[in-house]
Amino acid sequence: MAKYKTAPLKSWERAKEIRADYYRNYEAAHEKGGLRWAGGAWTFDAVPAGLGDDVYPITSEPYGATIAFQKDFSDRCLEAAERAGYARDLCAYMRNYWGSIILNEYGWVDPGEERKPFPKPDFIWQDHICCSHAKWYQVVSDLEGGIPEYCVDVSVGPYEKTTEHGIDYVVGQLSDGIDWLEKVTGRKYDDEKLIKAVYNTCRAESTWAEICMLNQAVPAPLEEKTMYSLYVLGTLQKSSQAVADYYDELKAEVQDRVANGIAAVENEHARVMTDTQPPWGFLRVFRYMAEKYGCVSVGSLYTFALIGNWIWKDGKFVPRPTPQSLGVEIKDRDQALRVLVEWELSKPEWQHFYHPKYKSDMMIQIAKDWKLNGVMLHYNRGCEGLSLGIAENRLAILDAGFPVMVFEGNMGDEREFDEGRTMARIDSFMESLGVPKLA
Amino acid sequence: MITTGIDVGSKNVKVVIQEDGKVLGKGSVLAGLDTGAAISEALDAALKDAGIARDKVEKLYATGAGRQEVKDADDSRTEVGADAAGIAYLFPEARTLIDVGAEEGRAIRVDDRGKVVDFAMNERCAAGAGAFTEAMARALEVPLEELGRLSLTSTKAVAMNAQCAVFGESEVVSLIHQKTEKKDIARAVHDAMATRITSMARRVGVEPQVALIGGVAKNPGFVDSLQRDLEMKVFIPDDPEFVSALGVALLAAGIVE
Secondary structure, three states: OOEEEOOOOOOHHHHHHHHHHHHHHHHHHHHOOOOEEEEOOOOOOHHHHHHHEEEEEEEHHHHHHHHHHHHHHHHHHHHHHHHHHOOOOHHHHHHHHHHHHHOOOOOOOOOOOOOOOOOOOEEEEEEEEOHHHHHHHHHHHHHHHOOOEEEEEOOOOHHHHHHHHHHHHHHHHHHHHHHHHOOOOOOOOOOOHHHHHHHHHHHHHHHHHHHHHHHOOOOOOOHHHHHHHHHHHHHHHHOHHHHHHHHHHHHHHHHHHOOEEEOOOOOOOOEEEEEOOOOOHHHHHHHHHHHHEEEEEEEEEHHHHHHOOEEOOOOEEEEEOOOOHHHHOOOOOOHHHOOOHHHHHHHHHHHOOOHHHHHHHHHHHHHHHHHOEEEEEEEOOOOHHHOOOOOOOOHHHOOOOOOEEEEEEEOOOHHOOOHHOOOOOOHHHHEEEEEOOOO | EEEEEEOOOOOOOEEEEOOOOOEEEEEEEEOOOHHHHHHHHHHHHHHHHHOOOOOHHOOOEEEEOHHHHHHHHHHHHEEEEHHHHHHHHHOOOOOEEEOOOOOOOOEEEOOOOOOOOEEEEEEOOOOOOOHHHHHHHHHHOOOHHHHHHHOOOOOOOOOOOOOOOOHHHHHHHHHHHHOOOHHHHHHHHHHHHHHHHHHHHHHHHHOOEEEEEEEEHHHHHHHHHHHHHOOOOOOOOOOOOHHHHHHHHHHHHHOOO
């Protein structure tokens, strides 16, 4: 008999719908007289929102992950990128993305339909968070025969050391970027749409963090595999009304699950977390842990903090209140850009590009407050940026008293992930944690 | 209580039959392509060695990469758990355990009750495992059994940088062409492998005493290189390749936990 009651998420279909609409709208934008743009999941997407409601983005990391999930297509994309001369040790998302362009095949396929050609973006709006991100789109532009690209330098962190001058520097680039957007699109910029998009961004990101907070409950109302399908909406378009509204709806549902003791894993006996990107083609690892051991992964720093915005308060890691909830009323473009930059640069996932201690501190606090038995770290060969310092993270988490299992893999290149050996390692880890196999 | 432990490794199937902590019999056969047949054969060999019939065995536990293939096992444990159990019985002073088998190297740190505190394994690479020495012995045209003894006659350290069995082989060929003596190349092979294993062991923290198990523990050249790299002696039990099988046999009997 199950230890806890469980139930599927009621809002699951709505999440799927938002994601499907996103990829369909991007593809069909020109049919409606709209525009397409491309940029990273980290980009300041609230800014192009000022060009109009018919301007549709495609963000690169979720697109690369979407391809990685389709293993056969991913293999073809990776091989296409390699045949074109791009090295195998580059960012795996990027190689999937480039391969999709080289093959001219779109990563999104509706059920029963043929794969369509890759929809070429009209402009690129990117920021330079890691060594790959600017070059990524330089290559995209080259492969597509020249697409106007604007890239924002955000190297003013970590947040705790960011100065007003640093904020000014990024705001200035975004302000110049708006002039550039008007020039390359021929559209007049609407500051009211920008302000609305900034409010949406803050609301979506704070609410997602509140949802993750609810996973402190035992049993956990959500597990990591499901959370990947939910957090991703923020990575697609965090500034959209639909995403911000959906997170409000989801939060209410997750609160209800906690109140009624509805578990994500009906036999929850142990709790772990991971760190950054998973090997996307092998998310069944999480199901294996749940079904064989009753072990729930309550999330990861990636799911919590790439979209969620958090702050340290009284030694705890808690959702950051939105500017609007603190009484801030955005009145003009400059203020909107300033609020947006200050908000986005404070997001936790930006910080550990600067030093491993930020990631260690956050993960240790999560391990404590989310009541974890252990931590799993992905030595991810597919992402140099977020794997930086991971061996230091391991030592710090061990020092804090939490057992750590490491596994090697690649978020977007299945050829570098050994599923059987990883499962064997999980077996050993569970055994060492004293978590028995479920009968 | 008579219990049996079966360790289905990537190269060999090892079986131990024990009663009250005393080994009654052992069996080992090549795993080959038909694992099921190899398991039966190894079990038959161990039963014959023990001089008992199958129905005298009260419990049978399995371990190893192919442990699911042991269809009549009462239970199973991972290689890490089996290693820790076996060494906790044979050498309870051990706090660090190094297991080097045909395809995998492992480092395990245990506490004073033999409980696993941390562990590390090699990833998709055989450079820190027995398969590496086999490939290098072939490249040197030396029988595997001779490689260790040959290595011990060397007094010269030759750097071998390759961290991969494939590149290692080409580096051995280069050293041969440079007229490097075989004994020095043999030592270089073991030194390179030992460096890789100690690096893994240091990831979990090397705390004395250190025990070495697995088939590669029978290679004196590797043991010499490992001890030099660790700067300490390691304990090697008799029949080091049977420790995992013994571990699960003891777990089945409840002699260790």
